[in-house]
Amino acid sequence: MTGSRIADVIETTQLDMAEDLLEHAADLLAEARPAPEQLRFLLARTGEVLTDVHRIAVSRGAPWHRTRPVTRSVRGTPL
Template sequence: MNPHTTQELRLLPWTGAEGKPCYLIGDGHGYVSRLADDIESVQLNMAAHLLAHTDNLLSDRSATPEQLRYAIARLAESLRDVHRIARNRNTRHTTPGRTDHPE
């Protein structure tokens, strides 16, 4: 291992057995890091589409209680994903000793 490489702990955008968080230790440039970046991008895009769909559903006076409950359940799932991404990015951007700078 290169002694000049900064190792960091990254919270991954998926969970392991029993819903426990998964972490990656590394420099942030490997296959799993790129996969996690791709999954986070998909999750954020899905959240944006879900918000738009929910806005439409809320403005539709004929929306049923079942449709609204389903939308709320999906919003809760999406919010958990987005919250995990935000926690991860905050941790990565505030890690002492990082040599790169967040945008």
């Protein structure tokens, strides 16, 4: 498998995970009183997914990406 194909598989997996998280968020937020722990978990995962989606968009040449570089992901690792 070529490096480009591996990157495509990783990106597809990340985007699938983002879709799953959106579904989970909708279910959780439909609850009358979600637990604070559940909301913290959801928020942490949302930050991770946004970091991944942003990285994908920039790598694909999205014309609307930030003019200042993002230097830290929500995972605390350099981008």
